[in-house]
Amino acid sequence: MKIAFFSTKPYDKVFFERENETYGFQFSFYETHLGPHIVNAIENEEVVCVFVNDKLNRQVIEVLAQKGIKLIALRCAGFNNVDLVAAKEFGIQVCRVPAYSPEAVAEHTMAMLLTLNRKTHKAYNRVREQNFSLNGLLGFNIHQKKIGVIGTGKIGKAFIRIALGFGAEIIAYDLYPDQNLINAGVQYTSLDQLFKDSDIISLHCPLTPDNHYLINKESLAKMKDGVTIINTSRGNLIHTNDAISALKEHKIGLLGIDVYEQEEKLFFKDLSSTIIEDDTIQLLMSFPNVLVTAHQAFFTTEALTQISQRTLKSIADILSTGTTDNEVTL
Structure with missing residues (x-):
């Protein structure tokens, strides 16, 4: 079995080659993302393994089918970048990693919240310059704050x-409320009520056509002045320009994003010696109350181990039985 990996970095090779000792698959690694520009380079592979910024639209999937690809293996939870209708039409199965160390993303979410609130990144730089002043570093207690969590799947639950360990009050929105969370004191409510009542909002939902730009001018208008928003889910949940306007108007007090709607042009690359032409991300990063990390939330040893293990197991399962628990179907 030959597998073509796209959007690969050195750490992908390390973890997948380590786990491949069990399976003996043949790997080809491409640093570029999978899209129309590279799809014709595939030769003699039966599986493509892709990540969050690979673009598998109808055009790409049709070529994959012509090349003999039988399986698209996503080494991530989200699958909004795959045209599932086209995949089904051309007889290509799709699998993903629905859960991999949800604690990794949840812990990074809290790290972003704490960094923004207590300004530890600014304090670190100050002290290195022998500036021990506390002016401008004032934060607030998370204890007894009302945190609105949108999406209470595995990552939402972990967050x-x-x-709760900080003593926060949790309100939540999900299409499928979790009784164990209700028993733990979480109050499920409507989106509008969550927007209205939350001091802090954390996004942990998948991107769907229904929630595209969930955070926009209209929903922001319902929120408290100075609300804190953290997004470690998908960039297109937030309308970036509306968020910028809300920052200027002090509607958003703190904004932490580990994802960005145009991230495929930026994230996972070293652009330190280039001129970034994306004026929007440059403007975002100029705000003192905005923290941007480059899709880093998943990046722990435990998560990468589980991603490689579960991706290769799904491929092996499909080879042997024709299906896997992690298959994505319409």
């Missing part, structure tokens, strides 16, 4: 457990 809620952490936030």
Whole structure:
């Protein structure tokens, strides 16, 4: 079995080659993302393994089918970048990693919240310059704050457990409320009520056509002045220009994003010696109350181990039985 990996970095090779000792698959690694520009380079592979910024639209999937690809293996939880209708039409199966160390993303979410609130990144730089002043570093207690969690799947649950440990009050929105969370004191409510009542909002939902730009001018208008928003889910949940306007108007007090709607042009690359032409991200990063990390939330040893293990197991399962528990179907 030959597998073509796209959007690969050195750490992908390390973890997948380590786990491949069990399977003996043949790997080809491409640093570029999978899209129309590279799809014709595929030769003699039966599986493509892709990540969050690979673009598998109808055009790409049709070529994959012509090349003999039978399986698209996503080494991530989200699958909004795959045209599932086209995949089904051309007889290509799709699998993903629905859960991999949800604690990794949840802990990074809390790290972003704490960094923004207590300004530890600024304090670190000050002290290195022998500036021990506390002016401008004032934060607030998370204890007894009302945190609105949108999406209470595995990652949302992990974040809620952490936030409850801080003594926060949790309100949540999900299409499928979790009784165990209700028993733990989480109050499910409507989106509008969550927007209205939350001091802090954390996004942990997948991107769907229904929630595209969930955070926009209209929803922001319902929120408290000075609300804190953290997004470690998908960039297109937030309308970036509307968020910028809300920052200027002090509607958003703190904004932490580990994802960005145009991230495929930026993230996972070293652009330190280039001129970034994306004026929007440059403007975002100029705000003193905005923290941007480059899709880093998943990046722990435990998560990468589980991603490689579960991706290769799904491929092996499909080879042997024709299906896997992690298959994505319409």
